[in-house]
Amino acid sequence: MNLDNTILPIIYMLAAMGFILAIKWMNSPATARRGVIVGEIGMVLAVASTLLRFEVVSYQWILVAFVLGTAAGIPIAYIMPMTAVPQRTAFSHACGALASALIGTAEYYKGIRQGPPHTSVEMTALIIETLLGFLTFTASMMAFGKLQEVLPQRPITYKGQNFVNLGIFAAAAGIGLALIVSPERLALFPIFVVLSLIFGVLLIIPIGGADMPTVIALLNSYAGLSSSAMGFVLNNKMLIVAGALDGSSGFILAIIMCRAMNRSFGNVLFGAFGQLQTTAAASEARPYRSASADEAAQILDAARTVVVIPGYGLAVSQAQHKLREMFELLNKRGVNVEFAIHPVAGRMPGHMNVLLAEADVPYDKLREMDDINPEMPNADVALIIGANDVVNPAAESDPKSPIAGMPIIQAYKARTVMVIKRSMNPGFAGIDNDLYYRPNTIMLFGDAKAFLASIVKELAAVGKAA
């Protein structure tokens, strides 16, 4: 008798339970780290017992890959700045998807050349695994390039784009189908691989920077489904479970991101994200009020409740730490400061929370959009830093606006609105924001970090004088 058939399935089951618990414990920051540990234990158990399986006989290649993978993984995890987490996430979707696609490829050739030949069920899973794997690999690398800003962030569109994309996808799917019917047609497989790779690139070309949170979540889902399909090929239920968890997680996050931008469910599934119209409305010069850091500090100091609404611009100018200093000074002076986080603030789901947590802002001060909106009329000051579309009242009031229907943080309901912004130029999406011209709005012109530093200086000076 061999242990493989008795103990191994139990260990795999324990590992799968570990993964499930790991995700369950992510529901609160208090238990989340425990979740990471239980996930790690599950993985170590599963990997160690796989290495001991009787059909695994040669170790030198595996060992080399383990050493290199660990050597590359540790520095990535520790050196990566938190602003670059979206890039790393895109990169790791690419790695995961490619690993899954390569395993599928090896399995395919093994089945043809050495047997036993794959059944049509296995071939179906294998085709899904490799199709999703290869397309997610190139798509994620493209997303990585856009986030890292080595590729242009503006969406690139051309006439008939959807037609071309759909054609390539149909061709890949058609060849995949032919391979399922008759796997022995070896010549088709490389064509299938190339088409999948090309489709991944085409999928991301028309997508702009603002849509990245959705795209990353969707690619996460594809990568997970690919490794779940691998579980079907290898008849391994632990892989099916782990992949299904990853796939459903990415899918839910994509839906949440979509809702936060008022995109339809169909848009997610077909990847036809389109882009916001970049036609800036011809904006005639309208009057607005502006103020200095000195005046801004006085207004903040006199407030009882301040709601800060941060956007990605905050992270770009690395102003999180100055913001936390301001938060602490105001706190000391009895001002209640909270942070209103829009779901798409930042470059991936939840990104802004991580950036503020890194700057030591306590997480119980980070409030979700739906949670804080009812309280906005009671806020003395809404301080908007590096955010634009997510506070644009046109989303609620102007049905013709490109962002009509998008849920926003209702900053305009606060008694005073202050906006730190470089100039009156429209933001990334090129949509004019009526909020800036309202009578209760005060514009604070300057770089976010420099301006917050001046406010902090003023507040500290008042604190000493008192």
Next chain:
Amino acid sequence: MGGYEFDVWVFMLAAFLGFQLIRGVSPLLHTPLMSLTNAISAIAVVGAILITGAKDASMLSKILGTLAVFLAVLNAVSGYLITDRMLKMFKRREEKK
């Protein structure tokens, strides 16, 4: 019940469980959640080991499999470590010194 039918059931139930669990995760932790699920799906390394280490593995299998082991280990190691690094940053006010 045939083998693959059983697998489809497992997938269906796991995906359903995933939907329920993920909906319970606060948006506060969506970024660490994504890096955690990424690390978890690096369990694909199991498949890569079976391909690479098999007695009758062809050269092609060994090359593709080794690359896959490398990529999966990279994902697992960096995924778990960076998740933990992010989670360490989330503090309540009372816990601060």
